[in-house]
Amino acid sequence: MTRHHPDSLSLMEYSAGNLSEPHALCIRLHLDKCTHCRSRVDTLDSLGAVMMEQQPKVSVSETMFDDILAKIDSTPAPEQPAKVVPKISLLQKLLGEDINNLPWKRQLGDVSVLDITEKFPGQKEQVVLQKLGAGGKAPAHTHRGTETTIVLQGAFADQKGVFNQWDFVVLTDQDEHKPVAVGCEDCITLSVLSAPVKLTGTFTRMLNPFIR
């Protein structure tokens, strides 16, 4: 059961088909495992269809969708039949391999990375898989832009809480964090970066040009 969900605006943009391919993949991976967000997107899809028919020029805001979603959330949803789990996950199909068997590149300390941006030709964002070894720590860093991350395996913790498998987190240049892998598995995340990360520790800052 995931506890950290994409925000209303992201779900709305996903439903409207406005997200970049890597961002949409992050949302799709989350929706695959989160019935709460899936039912929100189903509703937004139906709402979008009605709006397209009736008011093609209507202007929307995040507040408006938050209000609508709050109403939906306060109404108990009918029990939905479980969707058929695809035999090959979206990710495995994209990568052609199990995430644990990828050619990971050791970056710094307990962190390994694999840049998969080339899997999304024509996209502006950088798409990176990051692995934090079980029990490992990542160096303190901020983000120069917005980083959208979904946890694919294991879990990590930072000052904002614990992020488990399929949890969704968006970090900006205001967030400085020092994630630690929790549990006995390597923590693997998929991140879409609008700009590279910026290391903030006194020593690691010197390594910045070599990291990203």
Ligand SMILES: [Zn+2]
């Ligand atoms: Zn969710």
